[in-house]
Amino acid sequence: MNDEFQGSLREKVFAQLEEDIISGKYKEGQKLTENMLSEQLKVSRTPVREAIRQLELEGLVEAIPNKAIIVTGITSQDIEDIYEIRISIEGLAARRAAKNATDEILEKLRELVDLQEFYTNRKDMDHLVKLDGDFHETIFKASGSKTLRNILSTFHHNLKKARSDSFGKPARAKAVLEEHKAIFEAIEARDSIRAEHYMLIHVKNARNRVLGK
Amino acid sequence: MNDEFQGSLREKVFAQLEEDIISGKYKEGQKLTENMLSEQLKVSRTPVREAIRQLELEGLVEAIPNKAIIVTGITSQDIEDIYEIRISIEGLAARRAAKNATDEILEKLRELVDLQEFYTNRKDMDHLVKLDGDFHETIFKASGSKTLRNILSTFHHNLKKARSDSFGKPARAKAVLEEHKAIFEAIEARDSIRAEHYMLIHVKNARNRVLGK
DNA sequence: AACTGTATAATTGTATACAATTATACATAT
DNA sequence: ATATGTATAATTGTATACAATTATACAGTT
Incomplete structure (x- = not known):
């Protein structure tokens, strides 16, 4: 405890x-x-x-x-299913976030990305896994949809181990950082189409990293 | 109680x-x-x-x-959000169901559609609302994904009142019947592309019926 | 009148006692 | 040996008692 x-x-x-x-x-x-x-x-x-x-x-x-x-646990089939569903709806969350994000949210996202850059350079994987979760959680909250947030937050919880395992190589951490930056910049620019686009790319890449494809 | x-x-x-x-x-x-x-x-x-x-x-x-x-309840915004998410993922459930459905499942679906036709002719809306839920729930189960089933079942619960209200006019009940038939026939034919297609149309129409668009 | 401190009440949080149900072990009969 | 019935134990289900926290009312002070 x-x-x-x-x-x-x-x-x-x-x-x-x-x-x-x-x-x-x-x-x-x-x-x-x-x-x-x-x-x-x-x-x-x-x-x-x-x-x-x-x-x-x-x-x-x-x-x-x-x-x-x-x-019951999380089977590898569950993990694949979750990524397939995330690919279908997490872009929607990013699009909404780009429309609805307050200045406060943008400040928070900027801080998270900055910290992520810091810990990526230090190769501190534990902090990076946590920051990855915080980044996505902040976007879910900014989407303004209770439903999207509930579902996607649960997914992130359930994927924690899988994500943690896949953060192994520093090269991957750098890729994640660049993807997050692209998403953040799109949201900051209020460009919902671009935010959705880069989120989709990010989730697809995350799936490939986790599933080793 | x-x-x-x-x-x-x-x-x-x-x-x-x-x-x-x-x-x-x-x-x-x-x-x-x-x-x-x-x-x-x-x-x-x-x-x-x-x-x-x-x-x-x-x-x-x-x-x-x-x-x-x-x-907290279900706000009208929640209802809109749920339909938007359903549009994104319920086709996936139908596609999976077309791949995985057993003969037993097909028999169950056939029975549900037959009953639906019966009650549509009788204009028995209470039974129709229940059958609508059972039809979709059976497909979720057939999808073979615990995650899809959990999410979509909860949605159906949460939309119960909205769906019930929208079943008001017999013309709508007939439209729902035809849409369910098309989905069932696609699943029966193991045509996953068609199953996804007709499910997508169905959910979009359901949204328009419920939101009055 | 507005504010503050305090006693009281209301509400949730936790532990425990008991009831209901199911599993297990064992004796007995076939 | 297998099957069956029964007593016992283990486990979950529910109710209740008590603790901790928060809200409320009210007296007293300024």
């Missing part, structure tokens, strides 16, 4: 279980019990149950009534 | 609250309390809390820690 985390136990449990499933600590098909989780995490069953209900809706576990909690 | 429903109290509470929010009984911005809900639904706070956690993830309520539960 992460002790410096501020928030409810339920949030902590949710974050921890999500992490453990996506990272592969809990494998597909594995059976979990509420008692086991509440003992491990040193909390009562109540927050565990609430977290399980959310993971269930997110599709990471399957709770069979009165029987068990089975880990 | 629906007494003939088989399942846990949590599922009943979730279904009821989802229905009440989507139907507009609980309006955007309205404040709910766990005590009020548990009294009204004659259950303890435990299943209410679990249902709230799920509604939160679905974006129908916003739970502010230690303060309140605020109804």
Whole structure:
């Protein structure tokens, strides 16, 4: 359990279980019990149950009534599916962001890209994975669509491990930086067509990097 | 509470609250309390809390820690967004379904379309709304993608009221029937391109019917 | 009248006790 | 040996008690 985390136990449990499933600590098909989780995490069953209900809706576990909690996990097929869906809708999010972004959002994006450049030069992969998530999350928020944001944020969570693995080579980190820059500049110029275009290219490249194609 | 429903109290509470929010009984911005809900639904706070956690993830309520539960609801902007996203990805689901559908699935779809024809002639709108949902849900399942199914099923739930309202005129019911037939025939013929094409047309028409364009 | 501090109430957060359901082990019969 | 019935254990489902947090009302001060 992460002790410096501020928030409810339920949030902590949710974050921890999500992490453990996506990272592969809990494998597909594995059976979990509420008692086991509440003992491990040193909390009562109540927050565990609430977290399980959310993971269930997110599709990471399957709770069979009165029987068990089975880990579903993220299969490689799921990863391919997610990229195919992202290719279909993340351009839309970028287009909307270019229309709706406030100056505050633009400032935030600029800062993220600058930091990304800094850490790319330092080859600090952990920070880069986090910044990559923040960059996209900021665009989702700027799109002004609750629905787009919900879906795409969940995708980014679920892809965290896959993205992390693919950040291995510095050459890739540089490519990601250039792609983000192109997207940012299009949004900054309020050019929604170009923003959509470069986002599409970026997601396609990300898919190829992750799937090794 | 629906007494003939088989399942846990949590599922009943979730279904009821989802229905009440989507139907507009609980309006955007309205404040709910766990005590009020548990009294009204004659259950303890435990299943209410679990249902709230799920509604939160679905974006129908916003739970502010230690303060309140605020109804977010489905705005008309959300409906437009959902149709735009459906236009981007539901064709993909149809394409996949055409590739993967088993004989059992095809039989199910045929039955649904036949029933739809029956109720269209009878102008029985309640049954038609339900059949419309079942038809699409069957295709989502047939797509073989957990992710596509999760997203599109949630959309269909959230659009239930909007779809129900738009089924008003019998002429529209007939149009929906013809569109479903075209999709089914393409899937039956394993023609994924055609399935995607007719699904795209269908969703676009559905959007225009719902948004009155 | 406006502001502030404080006691009280209301609400959510968590833990625990108990009920209902399902799994398991084992004895018994065939 | 296999199958079946039954007692027991394990697990989830629900209710309730209590803790922590926030809102509200009101007295007192300026």
